[in-house]
Structure formats: structure tokens, C-alpha cells
């Protein structure tokens with residue numbers, strides 16, 4: 001195994017660190033969810049439409065009605081090519097929400113569309129096709145067939161689809177190699193480590209070439225080193241293939257590492273939806289603030305957010321250059337080395353300047369300078385198209 005070496009991004013899209021300049025395709029939603037509710041319990045249907053009941057907290061609702069509102073009025077889009085992370089503590093509703101996407105759990109109210117098609121209107125045949133071809137799920141308990149070899153486990157999804165033996169084994173062999181299990185094709189699951197089994201689960205989902213992969217806490221049972229290995233595997237696969245992924249985790253570090261965007265859940269609601277940087281730099285409420293309190297801010301927040309406008313053409317034209325999506329930690333290094341402010345450069349234009357006070361303010365958790373200086377405002381005198389930012 002151990003194929004998780006960093007790989008140059010030569011795939012269709014490298015969404016991580018892609019800044020705000022994503023292509024137009026990135027705005028087409030794969031999943032579109034609007035006003036989604038899942039209520040467990042007697043006469044669950046009456047809850048979403050009743051303002052008096054929806055105003056109740058979980059405990060009161062349970063006491064009054066015997067019902068649990070696992071998902072409460074949730075709306076979001078999953079964009080093509082992104083890793084969309086659903087994060088929250090145990091019981092916050094993550095699994096229920098993601099299972100509703102393919103109706104493994106029937107929603108109580110709301111709408112779900114995949115590529116514009118109404119999932120709630122699908123008949124059984126169409127649903128089967130959705131789960132088999134379009135949105136494959138990778139579970140924590142991989143559900144491997146113990147008497148089958150690795151190769152046949154991976155080929156299983158294709159077998160169900162009716163793909164012929166030669167073709168499915170060829171395709172399975174390809175995917176087995178892709179997840180770093182080459183040479184283990186003939187082993188049985190019992191002869192693999194936990195991490196290797198999870199790779200088989202991942203390969204099985206990938207073999208059917210789904211439009212979107214849904215991961216339900218796939219790595220939470222793995223030990224920390226293997227877990228990191230698998231996270232890197234997901235990042236690598238995502239970079240190389242640009243596949244859309246929805247990833248459930250209760251682990252903040254995992255969410256920050258993998259997510260292009262994170263939906264943070266609490267008691268069935270999405271309390272904040274944003275990039276890792278948005279969530280760490282601008283928590284929506286005290287709950288989120290507490291959640292992200294120990295995150296090393298300088299490793300998540302970028303120079304773009306920490307910068308201020310250049311004071312003068314002189315300042316905009318001199319000093320070391322950093323990329324807008326460089327982390328504050330990287331910018332600190334540049335500023336420390338130069339002994340003065342660094343310019344935030346994008347394609348030869350100076351967007352602004354980061355200096356020691358602004359960078360320290362980020363580390364200290366103080367509000368950074370109102371970033372997002374319009375590129376046009378601060379480009380005076382840069383003229384430095386040939387300079388390579390760090």
C-alpha cells in the first residue's frame with residue numbers, strides 16, 4: 001500500500017486551495033437540498049408544518065410528541081467536483097441527512113434533486129439505479145463478502161449491474177491498483193488489515209464510476225496513522241479525478257483537511273456552512289466558535305483574509321510575494337525572512353499587503369483586516385507579472 005505520496009494536480013480540477021477562481025462548472029449542483037426534514041416517531045409528518053412543534057428543542061419535542069427531529073429544515077447544494085463535509089457531534093443528524101440523499105432513509109419533508117432530477121419522485125427502479133450508478137456509498141463497516149477475493153469484492157458492484165465477467169475483472173483490477181492494493185487481488189478480506197479493507201470498500205464504490213461518492217465516517221475505526229493514510233488517499237483521488245464527494249465525519253481535523261466546504265450540524269440543523277477558512281475565521285455563533293477554538297488558525301486562514309490595502313505604490317511594488325491562498329503560517333515565514341511586509345500577488349497584480357501586526361492578529365484570534373480588497377484597488381504600481389509568489 002502506501003500510495004499516498006503527494007501528487008501533482010493533473011486532474012480536471014484541484015478544488016482544495018483553488019481560491020475563488022473556480023470554473024463555472026463548479027457552480028452546477030450535483031445535489032440540491034431544500035427544506036429537508038427527517039422526523040422519527042409517531043405521526044412524524046405533522047411536525048415540519050407545525051410552527052409550535054418546530055420551535056421546540058429536541059428534548060421537549062420528544063416529551064410532547066414522542067418524535068425525534070434528526071434533520072430539521074436543512075438546505076444546501078453539493079457542487080460538482082467538491083468535497084462536501086457534513087460534520088457534527090454524535091447524534092447531530094449527519095448519517096440521517098446523508099442517507100436521505102439517496103432515500104436509504106425516507107425524508108419527512110422537503111426536496112432533494114440530483115442533477116435537477118427529483119429524488120423523492122423516483123420509483124424503485126430509478127432509486128436502485130441512483131444508488132448503484134450515480135451515488136455510491138462507502139461505509140465504516142465495509143460490508144465485504146468474506147469468501148470472495150479482493151478482486152471479486154471490488155467487481156461485485158459491476159456484477160450487480162450485469163457487466164460481463166471479463167470486463168468487470170479488468171475494471172476491478174484497474175481500480176484495485178488505483179487505491180494501492182496491487183498484488184493483493186487474490187486475498188480474502190480476513191487476510192487484510194483494517195486500512196486495506198477500507199481501501200477495498202473504496203475501490204468497490206469507485207468501480208461503478210459513480211458521479212458522487214458518499215462516505216459515512218469511513219475511517220473512524222482505523223488507527224491514527226492508517227487513518228491519515230486513507231485521508232491522503234481521498235485527497236489524492238479527488239485531485240486526480242475531481243470526483244464529487246460527500247464525507248461525514250465527527251472529526252474537525254478530518255473535516256478541515258478534506259473539505260472544500262463544511263456543513264456543521266447541531267441537533268439536526270446546519271449551524272454553519274462554509275469553507276474551512278470561513279468556519280475558522282468567522283464562526284457563525286458561540287457553538288461554532290467553541291468547536292474551532294483549538295484549531296491552529298495560521299494553518300487554515302489565508303493571506304487573502306489577513307491582508308490590508310497597500311499604503312503606496314512603493315509598498316505595492318516592493319517586498320516578497322505570497323499567493324492569496326498561501327496560509328498565514330507561510331506568510332509569516334516570508335515576512336520574518338524579509339524583515340518587512342509581504343505583497344499578496346495574484347497573476348502579477350498586488351492585491352494587498354500582509355505585515356506582522358495583521359498576521360499576529362490572525363494567530364491571536366483577533367478579527368483580521370477586512371480582507372477581500374478588490375483587486376483593482378490595490379494593483380497600482382505592481383507591474384510584476386514575472387514575479388513568482390511563494
Ligand SMILES: Nc1ncnc2c1ncn2[C@@H]1O[C@H](COP(=O)(O)OP(=O)(O)OP(=O)(O)O)[C@@H](O)[C@H]1O
Nearest residue numbers: 040068070088089090091092093094095096097250
Ligand atoms: N431509526 C431511528 N429511530 C429513531 N431515532 C433515530 C433513528 N435513527 C436516528 N435517530 C436519532 O436521530 C438523531 C440523529 O442520528 P444520526 O445517526 O443521524 O446522528 P449522527 O450525527 O450520524 O451520529 P453518529 O455520529 O453517532 O453516527 C439521534 O438523536 C438519533 O438517536
